[in-house]
Structures are given as C-alpha cells and as structure tokens.
Amino acid sequence: MFLKVESLKKSYKTGEISTQVLKGVGMCLDRGEVGVILGPSGSGKSTLVNIIGGIDRCDSGRVMIEGADITQHKDNQLTDYRREQVGFVFQFYNLIPNLTVGENIEVVSNISKKPLDIDSVLKAVGMLDKKFRFPRELSGGEQQRVSIARAVIKNPKLLLCDEPTGALDFSTSREILKLLQQINKDFGTTILMITHNTAISALANRVYRMRSGEIVEETINESIMSAERIEW
Amino acid sequence: MVINKKVLRTILDNKAQYIGSLVLIIISCLLFTMLNQLAINMNASSEDFRESYVQEDASFISDRRLENLEALEANFNILIEHNKVVDYSISEEVIIRVFSEGTKVNKPAVIKGEAVGENGVMLDPAFAEANKLEIGDSITLLGRSFTISGYASMPNYIYPIKEETDLLNNPNAFGIAIISKAAFDEVKQGSSFYSIRFNDSEMLEQRMAQFKDYLKSQNVSILKWTNTSENPRVTLVSTKIEGMNQASSAMPVVILLLSCVLTGIVIRKMLKRESVVIGTMYALGYRKLEIIKHYMRYPMLIALSGGIVGTILGAFTMNPMLKLMLKYFNLPLDKISYSLQYVVISVFLPIVFLGVSCYFVIWKALKSSPVELMKGGKDKGKVGFLEKGLKLNKLKFATKFKVREQLRSVPRSAFLLFGVILSTVLLLYGFAAKSSIDYMIKDSYGEVFKYQYEYVFNGLQLEAPQSGERFSVSPFELKEDAKTSFAVYGVQPDSKLIYFKDKNGNNLSTDSIIITKPLADRLELKPNDSISVTNKLDSRQYSIKVAAIAETYSSESIFMPLRQYNELLGYPSDSYLGLWSVEKLDMPADMLLRSATADDFKKAFDAAIEPMQKVIGIIAFMSFLVGLLIIYVVTSLIIEENKITVSLMKVFGYRKKEVYSLILNSSSFIVILGYALGIPALLALLKVLFASLAESTSINLPVTINYIYLVMGFFVIIFAFELSKHLSKKKLNKISMNEALKASME
Structure with missing residues (x-):
C-alpha cells in the first residue's frame, strides 16, 4: 500500500470542551490510485487530509506513506515530506495575488529538488498563454488550473485536493476533474480528494464516506468513469 | 456604540504596529516640548541677562x-566703563x-x-x-x-x-x-x-562709527574693537538657541510626519482586514459618519495618548537639559517657566496631523459599496501598476518575490526608506560634526599654521623682535554688508610658520594677498578680484585686491605682506602687533594682550570633545532606536500582509530559513538604499547648518565625514535591521499552516 491510515484519532480542545474530530479512522490507497472522501461539513474529512498531508498532527494512530509512519516525524522531517512528496490543491486556489501565474508556480519549483518544467506543466493545464497574468486577471477555473499546476510542478507522489471544484460551476468543474484524471494518468500521481459531491466518487478507485469522525462506508470501484462523462 | 469596545482589543491584537506609531509620537512630542520650552527659557534668560546686567554693545582697547x-557718556548717550x-x-x-x-x-x-x-x-x-x-x-x-x-x-x-x-x-x-x-x-x-553700551540701540553701526571718529580726532588709536554681535562668547549662545528653535520645529515635525504615514498605513491595513465587518455594519444600517467616527478613534487614541505622554516627558526632561545648557553657557536663571501655548500645541499637533491624514485614509476606504466591502474590498488582490509594469522574468525567484513585496505597498516602502534616511542622518550627524571639527583642527594646526606660540601685544611694536615671526591683525567688514566680518593679517612675506596651498596643492607665497577659501566662497571672489572693506577699528574704507585663494578652513581671513598691511592702514612700516614662534618666548606679561599655544588649543579641544562624544553616543543610540522601531514596524506589517503566503509556504514545505529569507530580507535593499541616500542628505543638511554657523560665528567648518564613521554607521543600521528581523522571527513562526487552509484568497 502506498498510503495506509490506521486508528487515527484527533480531538480539539476549546477551553474545557474537547471535541473528538477523528475517532479511530482507517483507510488506504495504492500507488497511482484516486481516492475520494465524501461527507458532510464537520465529519472530519479536512482534518484527516491535513494529517495525511503533514500539516496537522494526530493524537494517536498511524499514517504510513510507503511504509514510513509520518506521525512519528519531527517538524523538519514533516517539512521535508511536504516539500518532496505532497502537492496541495485548495478549494479557493490560494494563489499569491501579487505574483504572476508563472511566479506562483515558481513558489514551489523554487524549493523542489527535481521540479518539472514550468512551461510544460502550464501547457498541460492549458495556461501557458497566461503565464504573465496576475491571479486577479483570471477566472475561477483558470485559477484552479494554476493551483493544480503549482501542486504538480514538483511531481509529487501524493496530490491532496480539498474540494477542488467546490467554488466552480459544472462545466469548469468537469474540466478540472479531467485535468486531475489526466495528471493521475500521465504522472502516476496518487490523488486523494475531499468533496461533498457524490458524483465525483465515480472517478475514484476507492471511496470513503465519513460521518462524525468515522469512516462509515468504503467502496472500491471496479470501473472508473472518465471525467468527460460525468454529470450532476 | 458597542462596537467601540473593540478599539482597544484590536490595538492589543496588533500591538507592534500601534506601539510603533505611539513611540514615534511620544519622541516627537518629547522633542517638541523639550526643545521649545528650553529655547524659551534660554531666550528669556539670555534677554534678561542682557538687560538686567547691562551687556556691552562693544568693547575696545585703545593705545x-x-x-x-x-563727558563721553553725555555726548554719545552711552554708558562706558x-x-x-x-x-x-x-x-x-x-x-x-x-x-x-x-x-x-x-x-x-x-x-x-x-x-x-x-x-x-x-x-x-x-x-x-x-x-x-x-x-x-x-x-x-x-x-x-x-x-x-x-x-x-x-x-x-x-x-x-x-x-x-x-x-x-x-x-x-x-x-x-x-x-x-x-x-x-x-x-x-x-x-x-x-x-560700551549705547542707551539708544537705533542705528548702532552709525553711532559706533561716530564714536570711533571722535576717538581718532582725539588721537586715540583703537587697537582692538569687538562688537557684541560678533563676540562668539555671546553669539554662540544665540546661535545655539536659534539652532534649537530650528531643531524644535523641524525634527519633531519630520518624526510626526513619519508617524502620520505609519499610522495611515496601519489604519489602511486594518480597514482592509475589517472590510467584511465594515460591509456588514453598512448592511445593518450604520451610517458612513458613524463608521468613520468609530475608526477615527484608533488614530485619536494613539495621538492623544502619545501627545500627552510625550509632552509630560518633554516637560520633565527640559529641566535637567536646561541645567546642563546653563552650565555649558553660564547663564543665570531665576525661574523655569513653561509656555502653555507650546504645551497645548504639543498635545494637539499629533491629533491634528493624525486626524487629517487618517480621516482621508478612512474616508477613501469607505467609498466602496457594502457588497464590495463584504467581498473583501474593491482593492482585494489588486496589483499595482508598478508591479504590472515591471519585467522581472529574468530575475531569480527570490529576487522577484522580494521586489514584488516592496512594490506591493509603495507607502510602506517609502515610509521605510524615509525612516532609514532619517535614522542615518541622525546617526551620522554627530560623527560628521566630529569629523569636520577634526579636519579643521588638523588643517589649522597640522597643515597651515606651524607655530606653537602666539603672542598679541597690547600696543603696536616698533622694535625688531629678538626671535619669532612678526604679524599684525585687524578686524574688517564688507563695505556693503557690515554683517560680513573677517580678519586681515599682515604677515612676513617669507613666512616659515604659515603654509598655504591652492586647490591644486601648489604652495602659495605669503608675499601676495591670499584669501582663505571659506571667505572667498562667502564673498564669491576669484583671484584678481577686488573688494571694498571697512576697518572696524577706525571705520575707514579700503580696497583689497586678492591674488590667490588658499584651500584651508582654518578661518575667514585675508593674509597680506606685513609691509603692505602697514602701508594700507597707515601704520609705521616695520610695526607689528604680535609674534608667532615655535619656541616659547620670554615676554613681560604687562606687554601682552593675550597669548596662546597650539598645544593648549589641542588639549582644550580634546577635553572639550569628550562631552561631545557622549552627546554623539546618545544621538547615535537614539537614532538606532528610531531605526530599529521603524524597521521592526515595517517588518511586522510585511508579516501581517503575508500571513497567508507564509502559511502557504509552510504548507508547501518551505523551511524556516527559507521563509525568513524571503519575507524578512525583502526590505534589505530599501534599508541599504536608505542608508546610501542618508549620506548625501546629511551632507546637504550639514552644509546648510555650517553655513548658518559661519554667518553667525565666523567659524568655518568643512563638510566632511570620515570613512570609518560611514562604515560604523552602516553596521549600526544593519545591526538594527538584523535585530528587528530576529525579533520578528517569532511572529513568523507563530503563523500556522491553517491560515492558508481557512483563507479564500482569490
């Protein structure tokens, strides 16, 4: 298994009140697979992905990436893990407004050991002609394309997408999903996606449904739908 | 309004920025109050001293x-003693x-x-x-x-x-x-x-000339005449008070303007941050005026508290400063008085300055519609024309990032630039003054005047001296402008104790009429020009043709061969008034008006420079603090603006050092540029100050600064920068990766 999560627990304390967000979650993904986590707000999907991405820590449990337990990593090891192995795509793109498209991608390529060629990646996401534009001059879909380009420029082993189509209309969402599918195919990148949208689960090898900090259902899709055919 | 409860909370959440403005206002009001009240007391004390103790209008020595x-008192309506x-x-x-x-x-x-x-x-x-x-x-x-x-x-x-x-x-x-x-x-x-004191001070020059004419008609020769207006033992005080008056208005206003810019930037940032709140308040039915009133509380609170604290501190520090100045100048003081007018101005000036500048900032920010504000404001994510226009493609990513960071907020960068320029000027001011004095001393007693002893007789001497080099000296003023005064020396044509050089470094013979550079500059004279002058001792007019200009700052003087000097002034051809010598001469004390040695002068200088060095140290420390404060506040503004970017960088796997380098070092260029621009600004300021000093005291100082001080100054500014970076690291470390996850930037 490329990714294996075991008995993951996490709680947050607000004053005297402690809220358990993850109650012993387990899941896994093989290399090159696409995983989707479905669930309502507050079900713990973002917390789970944050811990997998190395930007949050758990109370107990294990997160194995290629056999290494990242929950045991020290801060600098986690930094190296994020730096070399994980790419992030956010719902609201999180581009730096005063950097151009090209420069936003350079933010990541600048610290990568073997980054891909910026122009090639921009071409792959269909944004090469807008390399010198600023984020404000782009549509939502275009900004998400840049965000994806920024995530894949380091050729990560794991791409974590938090509601990548949450702020987009249907046709733009479909384009973004096509792009993610293409990246999965071309680069062999393992993708884990959070979404509210059940239709997207048709694109995944494994689908996990969460509720109140627990995985309540795991589905393995025998056949994967092409993003071009997706409807909602 | 209940929303006013959040004023203090918001200020406490962003302490560094508001404390920065507050401290600048405190410093500004402290200086304003202290310097103005000091000048008022010094002025009053000096005026009172002049009138109550009958200060002379002139003193003279006759043969x-x-x-x-x-009879003289009655005839000329004077007091003479x-x-x-x-x-x-x-x-x-x-x-x-x-x-x-x-x-x-x-x-x-x-x-x-x-x-x-x-x-x-x-x-x-x-x-x-x-x-x-x-x-x-x-x-x-x-x-x-x-x-x-x-x-x-x-x-x-x-x-x-x-x-x-x-x-x-x-x-x-x-x-x-x-x-x-x-x-x-x-x-x-x-x-x-x-x-001598004239009971009627109208047309003083004319009355003095009449008096001198009368003495001449009675065959009384005046050997030395000193107007009080040219007596440095008096005029240095008025120069200092005048300087204080200038400083008391200029320095605090400059600092106050800086604090206005800073507060304006801080308020603008806050309004951007709170645009959703403002939009919501609009939507809930708040009027624009009510919102303006609320946000004006921030600058007003800062201005009022800074004004009051600064004014109180200024009033407290004035007392010891006044005592120090009075000790330095030896002025009697009956009582210390405080001018209510300046207290009021000191408290209200920041309110007016900050009120106007911040009202404008708030008014502009509230021009957006409620919907725009609720979406984060009209300017959200806007890229300035400078950023757009710049082609940075060929630069390294880190360089591009830093350049864009500075261009993102031009007022912030301009504030940092002017702040560093001001700190540099303050920091190097003392060092440059010391360098200039050092240079003048070296020039006078190292390069130009080679004598060790100077003896001035109390009457003209006719007999040839046993040893020493003869000279005479007489005070003159410009015919058209009595305020321009200088000394004319008669020296031996083959002098071995004075060495003048022209601007090319060639030796000038004392067998011709030589004018020193500061005087030539002041009178705009070139070689072979003539000037019409009036001898202050007998008020007669003469014309002097200058042959060469000596490149020395030792004095504002004209040197001519002694024989020519005597011929010009109608003295016996071999007469002289003083002697210069390398060895100590045995002179009867009753023949001498005064004597001095170069060593005395140097020792006196060394002793006197000691307290000056302390003052230089204090000024340097103050400027270091101002520099540190400004850089720290700007750095904290940069961090505040880049919270999401920093958070993102952490998510992407940037290491601490890399984040520090990109965010904290983005201002390094401006800090270095500010220092570099501060040097010519300082030299220009010193040129003006020294020109004013030369006008009031005839003391000419060359504007110069030792390279060592420049290097030292650079290290002090860089140290302030590094320290502010060090202090800011904690803030950067505190930014969590969740900031990026929560944000909806574009």
Missing part, C-alpha cells in the same frame, strides 16, 4: 587711557582670566554665594566645579590670596572660551574670575579695556 568718561583684565596661570595647564568687576556695564550676575567685596573673588561655576573650587575656599591670584565669595556669570562671557577663535570651552583649563576694582588696582597688573 592710551581715555579721559573724562562722563574702564576695566582691567589679566590672564593668570594657576598651574602649568590651568589659566584663569581675571576681570575687575563691572559696575555700570557687564555687571556680573551672582549665581550662587555673594558679590566680591574687598577680598573676595567670584568664579564661573563650570570652572569652579571642574577644578573643585568651592565657595569659602581660598585661592591665590596675581600674587595675593582671595576668598571665593560666589559663582558668577558675565554678560560678555556667557560662553567662556579662551580665544575668540575657539569652538568649545574647556572649564578644566580655562575660566574667568572677577575681583573688585580696588583689588585689581592693588595688584598693578593687567591691560585696560573699555566696555
């Missing part, structure tokens, strides 16, 4: 004693100038103790303190014992420097003493001089 002073003075060496290193007590003109003001009486002596307090002499102690002067009856100040010796050409006094080595006229007559020593 013989004047008869019937009462004959007095005596002698320099007495208490020890090898310490000289005390003993005066007979003025009873009509230049009456001594008793600062502590009692008047002289029969066997008493009054000393200037700085000299007494430096030499550990106390009231009641006995002191031997002029061969007899006196009891120190008190400390006093003389209206013609407010700043007790030994020579008129001295820049700084040295109470360790020189002071003044006052004994009664009767006691002076008993010791039978000293030279005579006259102090």
Whole structure:
C-alpha cells in the first residue's frame, strides 16, 4: 500500500470542551490510485487530509506513506515530506495575488529538488498563454488550473485536493476533474480528494464516506468513469 | 456604540504596529516640548541677562587711557566703563582670566554665594566645579590670596572660551574670575579695556562709527574693537538657541510626519482586514459618519495618548537639559517657566496631523459599496501598476518575490526608506560634526599654521623682535554688508610658520594677498578680484585686491605682506602687533594682550570633545532606536500582509530559513538604499547648518565625514535591521499552516 491510515484519532480542545474530530479512522490507497472522501461539513474529512498531508498532527494512530509512519516525524522531517512528496490543491486556489501565474508556480519549483518544467506543466493545464497574468486577471477555473499546476510542478507522489471544484460551476468543474484524471494518468500521481459531491466518487478507485469522525462506508470501484462523462 | 469596545482589543491584537506609531509620537512630542520650552527659557534668560546686567554693545582697547568718561557718556548717550583684565596661570595647564568687576556695564550676575567685596573673588561655576573650587575656599591670584565669595556669570562671557577663535570651552583649563576694582588696582597688573553700551540701540553701526571718529580726532588709536554681535562668547549662545528653535520645529515635525504615514498605513491595513465587518455594519444600517467616527478613534487614541505622554516627558526632561545648557553657557536663571501655548500645541499637533491624514485614509476606504466591502474590498488582490509594469522574468525567484513585496505597498516602502534616511542622518550627524571639527583642527594646526606660540601685544611694536615671526591683525567688514566680518593679517612675506596651498596643492607665497577659501566662497571672489572693506577699528574704507585663494578652513581671513598691511592702514612700516614662534618666548606679561599655544588649543579641544562624544553616543543610540522601531514596524506589517503566503509556504514545505529569507530580507535593499541616500542628505543638511554657523560665528567648518564613521554607521543600521528581523522571527513562526487552509484568497 502506498498510503495506509490506521486508528487515527484527533480531538480539539476549546477551553474545557474537547471535541473528538477523528475517532479511530482507517483507510488506504495504492500507488497511482484516486481516492475520494465524501461527507458532510464537520465529519472530519479536512482534518484527516491535513494529517495525511503533514500539516496537522494526530493524537494517536498511524499514517504510513510507503511504509514510513509520518506521525512519528519531527517538524523538519514533516517539512521535508511536504516539500518532496505532497502537492496541495485548495478549494479557493490560494494563489499569491501579487505574483504572476508563472511566479506562483515558481513558489514551489523554487524549493523542489527535481521540479518539472514550468512551461510544460502550464501547457498541460492549458495556461501557458497566461503565464504573465496576475491571479486577479483570471477566472475561477483558470485559477484552479494554476493551483493544480503549482501542486504538480514538483511531481509529487501524493496530490491532496480539498474540494477542488467546490467554488466552480459544472462545466469548469468537469474540466478540472479531467485535468486531475489526466495528471493521475500521465504522472502516476496518487490523488486523494475531499468533496461533498457524490458524483465525483465515480472517478475514484476507492471511496470513503465519513460521518462524525468515522469512516462509515468504503467502496472500491471496479470501473472508473472518465471525467468527460460525468454529470450532476 | 458597542462596537467601540473593540478599539482597544484590536490595538492589543496588533500591538507592534500601534506601539510603533505611539513611540514615534511620544519622541516627537518629547522633542517638541523639550526643545521649545528650553529655547524659551534660554531666550528669556539670555534677554534678561542682557538687560538686567547691562551687556556691552562693544568693547575696545585703545593705545592710551581715555579721559573724562562722563563727558563721553553725555555726548554719545552711552554708558562706558574702564576695566582691567589679566590672564593668570594657576598651574602649568590651568589659566584663569581675571576681570575687575563691572559696575555700570557687564555687571556680573551672582549665581550662587555673594558679590566680591574687598577680598573676595567670584568664579564661573563650570570652572569652579571642574577644578573643585568651592565657595569659602581660598585661592591665590596675581600674587595675593582671595576668598571665593560666589559663582558668577558675565554678560560678555556667557560662553567662556579662551580665544575668540575657539569652538568649545574647556572649564578644566580655562575660566574667568572677577575681583573688585580696588583689588585689581592693588595688584598693578593687567591691560585696560573699555566696555560700551549705547542707551539708544537705533542705528548702532552709525553711532559706533561716530564714536570711533571722535576717538581718532582725539588721537586715540583703537587697537582692538569687538562688537557684541560678533563676540562668539555671546553669539554662540544665540546661535545655539536659534539652532534649537530650528531643531524644535523641524525634527519633531519630520518624526510626526513619519508617524502620520505609519499610522495611515496601519489604519489602511486594518480597514482592509475589517472590510467584511465594515460591509456588514453598512448592511445593518450604520451610517458612513458613524463608521468613520468609530475608526477615527484608533488614530485619536494613539495621538492623544502619545501627545500627552510625550509632552509630560518633554516637560520633565527640559529641566535637567536646561541645567546642563546653563552650565555649558553660564547663564543665570531665576525661574523655569513653561509656555502653555507650546504645551497645548504639543498635545494637539499629533491629533491634528493624525486626524487629517487618517480621516482621508478612512474616508477613501469607505467609498466602496457594502457588497464590495463584504467581498473583501474593491482593492482585494489588486496589483499595482508598478508591479504590472515591471519585467522581472529574468530575475531569480527570490529576487522577484522580494521586489514584488516592496512594490506591493509603495507607502510602506517609502515610509521605510524615509525612516532609514532619517535614522542615518541622525546617526551620522554627530560623527560628521566630529569629523569636520577634526579636519579643521588638523588643517589649522597640522597643515597651515606651524607655530606653537602666539603672542598679541597690547600696543603696536616698533622694535625688531629678538626671535619669532612678526604679524599684525585687524578686524574688517564688507563695505556693503557690515554683517560680513573677517580678519586681515599682515604677515612676513617669507613666512616659515604659515603654509598655504591652492586647490591644486601648489604652495602659495605669503608675499601676495591670499584669501582663505571659506571667505572667498562667502564673498564669491576669484583671484584678481577686488573688494571694498571697512576697518572696524577706525571705520575707514579700503580696497583689497586678492591674488590667490588658499584651500584651508582654518578661518575667514585675508593674509597680506606685513609691509603692505602697514602701508594700507597707515601704520609705521616695520610695526607689528604680535609674534608667532615655535619656541616659547620670554615676554613681560604687562606687554601682552593675550597669548596662546597650539598645544593648549589641542588639549582644550580634546577635553572639550569628550562631552561631545557622549552627546554623539546618545544621538547615535537614539537614532538606532528610531531605526530599529521603524524597521521592526515595517517588518511586522510585511508579516501581517503575508500571513497567508507564509502559511502557504509552510504548507508547501518551505523551511524556516527559507521563509525568513524571503519575507524578512525583502526590505534589505530599501534599508541599504536608505542608508546610501542618508549620506548625501546629511551632507546637504550639514552644509546648510555650517553655513548658518559661519554667518553667525565666523567659524568655518568643512563638510566632511570620515570613512570609518560611514562604515560604523552602516553596521549600526544593519545591526538594527538584523535585530528587528530576529525579533520578528517569532511572529513568523507563530503563523500556522491553517491560515492558508481557512483563507479564500482569490
């Protein structure tokens, strides 16, 4: 298994009140697979992905990436893990407004050991002609394309997408999903996606449904739908 | 309004930025109050001293004693008093100038103790303190014992420097003493001089000229004439007060403007941050005026508290400063008064300045519609034309990032730039002043004047001296402008003790008429130009043709061959008034008006420079603090603006050092540029200040700064920058990766 999560627990304390967000979650993904986590707000999907991405820590449990337990990593090891192995795509793109498209991608390529060629990646996401534009001059879909380009420029082993189509209309969402599918195919990148949208689960090898900090259902899709055919 | 409850909470959440504005306002009001109240008290004290103790309008030395002073007083509507003075060496290193007590003109003001009486002596307090002499102690002067009856100040010796050409006094080595006229007559020593005060100060120059003409008609030759307006022992005080007046208006206003810019930037950032809140308030039915009123509370709170604290601190620091200045200048002080007008201005000036600038900022921010505001404001994510216009493609990513960071907020970068320029000017000001004085001393006593001893006689000498080089000197003024005064020297044509060089470094012979560079510059003279001048001793007019310009800052003077000098002024051809010598000469004291040695001067300079070095240190420390504060506040603004970017960088796997480098080092270029621009700004400022000093005191200082000080200054500024970066690291570390996850930036 490329990714294996075991008995993951996490709680947050607000004053005297402690809220358990993850109650012993387990899941896994093989290399090159696409995983989707479905669930309502507050079900713990973002917390789970944050811990997998190395930007949050758990109370107990294990997160194995290629056999290494990242929950045991020290801060600098986690930094190296994020730096070399994980790419992030956010719902609201999180581009730096005063950097151009090209420069936003350079933010990541600048610290990568073997980054891909910026122009090639921009071409792959269909944004090469807008390399010198600023984020404000782009549509939502275009900004998400840049965000994806920024995530894949380091050729990560794991791409974590938090509601990548949450702020987009249907046709733009479909384009973004096509792009993610293409990246999965071309680069062999393992993708884990959070979404509210059940239709997207048709694109995944494994689908996990969460509720109140627990995985309540795991589905393995025998056949994967092409993003071009997706409807909602 | 209940929303006003959040004013203090918001300020406390962003302490560094608001404290930065607050401290700048406090410094500004402290300086404003202290300097203005100081100048008022010094001015009042000086004016009071001048009037109550009958300060002379001029003093002079004549070749013989004047008869019937009462008749002169009646004829010219003046007060005139004959007095005596002698320099007495208490020890090898310490000289005390003993005066007979003025009873009509230049009456001594008793600062502590009692008047002289029969066997008493009054000393200037700085000299007494430096030499550990106390009231009641006995002191031997002029061969007899006196009891120190008190400390006093003389209206013609407010700043007790030994020579008129001295820049700084040295109470360790020189002071003044006052004994009664009767006691002076008993010791039978000293030279005579006259102090004169005109009862009507209208058309003073004309009245003086008439008086001099009258003395000439009575065959009385004036050997030395000094107008009080040109007496550095008096004028240095007015120059200092004038300087203080200029500083008291300029410096605080500059700092206040900086704090306005800073507060404006901070308020703008806050409004951007709170645009959703503002939009919601609009939507809930708040009026624009109500919202403006709420947000005006922030600058008003800062301005009012800064104004009050700064003014109180200024009032408290004025007292010790005044005492220090009075000790330095030896002015009597009856009472310390505070001008209510300046207290009010000091408290309200920041309110007005900040009120206007912040009102404009708030008014502009509230021009957006509620919907726009609720979406984060019209300018959200907007890229400035500078950022758009710049082609940075070929630069490294880190360089591009830093350049964009600075261009994102031009007011913020401009504030940092001007702040560093101001810090540099303040930091290097003292060092440059010291460099300039050092240069002048080296120039005067190292390169130009090679003599060790200078003797000035109390009358013209006709007999050839046994040793030493003869010279004469007379004060002149420009015919068209009586305020431009200078000395004309007659020197030996083959002088071995004066070496002048022209601007190309070629030696100039003293067999021709040479003018020093500061005077040539002031009079805009070139070689072979002529000037019309008036001799101050006899008020006669002459024309002098200048042959060469000497590249020296030692004085504002003209040097001509002694024979030519005597011929010009109508003195006997071989006569002279003084001697310069490398060796010490044995001169009878009663023949001398004064004597000085170059070593004395250098020692006095070294002693006097000591307190100056302390002042330079204090100014340097203050400027370091201002620099540190400004850089720290700007850095914290940059961090505040880049919270999401920093958070993102952490998510992407940037290491701490890489984040520090990109965010904290983005200002390094501006800091270095500010320092580089601060140097010419300082030199330009010094040029103006020195020109004003030269005008009021005839002391010419070259504008120069030693390279070592430039390097030191650079390290101090860089240290302030590094320290502010170090202090800011904690803030960067505190930014969590969740910031990026929560944000919806574009």
